[in-house]
Amino acid sequence: MIIFSSEIVPKDPLWKIDLLAYLIEEMGLSGVWLSEHPHNRSSFITASLLLKRVSQLWIGVGVVNPYTINPFVIAQLTASLTEIAPNRVKIAIGAGDKTTLESIGVERSNPLEKVREAVTIVRRILRERRVTMDNVDGRLDFNPRSYAPIYIGAQGPRMLQLAGEIGDGVLVNYSNPEDLKWAYMQVKIGIDRSSRTMENFDAAAYLTLSIDNDIEKAAKTAAPYAAYVLCGLPEKMIEDLDIDDKFLNEVKETVKKADWLKLYSILPVEIIKKMVLVGRPSDLREVLEEVVEIGYRHIVLGAPLGPRILYSLKEICKITGELIKLHV
C-alpha cells in the first residue's frame, strides 16, 4: 500500500492554508506536512487550526529543529495537538539548515547528538509523560491523547542512518530517484542496526515539485525552493554536483535577503531541475513509479507543486489516485 501526502508551507495567510488543506482532503490524499521555518507562521499553531478544520487528514508538523525549539517544548506542543485530534498528529525532527539558523543567531552544533536526544525526549514524554536523562528531568501534568509517530528529516548519510536506527519514519528531501535510492540504502543501514525491518518503518520520499505544462514557468516557481534545498545539502552532494563555493555563497546571500529577482537571474534551470522535480504531469508519474520501485511507501508531494497550484494539485491527485489503485 502506498500513501500520498502533501506539504503546505505556512508562509501564506491561514485562510489560504485552511482552504488548501480542505482541497487536499477532498482530493483524497492522506495527510499534510506543515513545514517549519522561522520566517513563516508557526507550524504548531497552524496545525492546531487545521486539526479542527479537517476531519480525515493527519497533520504532520515538521521538520522542527531542537535548536530553535527546546525538545521538551516540542514534546509538550505535540502532546497538546493530540488532544485536538488523537492519532492524527505526526512530528518530524531534524537539524535544520545552517544558513537559516545562523541568520537568527543560532549555532548548529553536534546535529546527530542533538536530534538523537530530541527524539528520545519527545518519545518518552509522549509515551510515559516523564523524562529523566542527563540534564533533563521533566514531566507533563496532562495525558497525551495518543502517540504521535516521530520522523527524522534527513539528507546526509549519518542522519539518514540515525533515522533508520531510532525514528518511526524518515522524511528524505530529495527529488530525483537516483538520490532517493542512495538515501533509502542509508536508511536501511540504520534499520538493520536497530534489528527492525522496513515494513515497520515509514520511509517517506519528500519530493519538491513544480508541475505544469509550461516548463519555464514551473522552473521559475521552483527557484526559491531549489535555492533552499541547495543551501541545506550535505557537502558531499555539493561536491558531486560540481558547485563551487563562490556560487553557493552567492545563492546563500540571495536566500538570506529573499532577493528572488536576483535568484532568478543567477540560478540556472539545470541546477533548479536537480533540486526540484520540474516537469509535466506525465514526467511526475514516471518519477513516482520509480520512487515506489525503490521501496518508498509514503510520498510527500512537496511545495511549490506548480505555478498554478489548483491545476497542479488536480493533476497530481489524478496520478496519485491511479497509483494507489495499482498498489492496493
Add this chain to the structure above:
Amino acid sequence: MVSLEEFSEIIRRLSSEEKKKLVEDLLDILLSSVNLENVPDEVGWRITEAYREGKMHDLQIFRELAYAISIAEPSKFTKILKELRRE
C-alpha cells in the same frame, strides 16, 4: 481601472457552465498568488467558507474573489476583465 460593478454585470450574463469555469480560474489565480498578505484576512476567510459551503457561484463571492484578485494580482484581473468584455 478595475470596476467591480462592471465585473458583476458580466457575471450575471454568464451561463452556469461559464461561471463554474471562471470560479476555478479565479480561485487558481488567487491561491497561486505570492501577494496574499495584501488581501484583507476577512475577505480570504469569506472565500474559504464559501468554498466549504458550496457557495462559490453566489454573485457576492464572485465579487469577493474579484476584489481579492484585483489587490493581489491586478494585471491578471485586468486581463480577465478584458477577456470577459470580449465574450
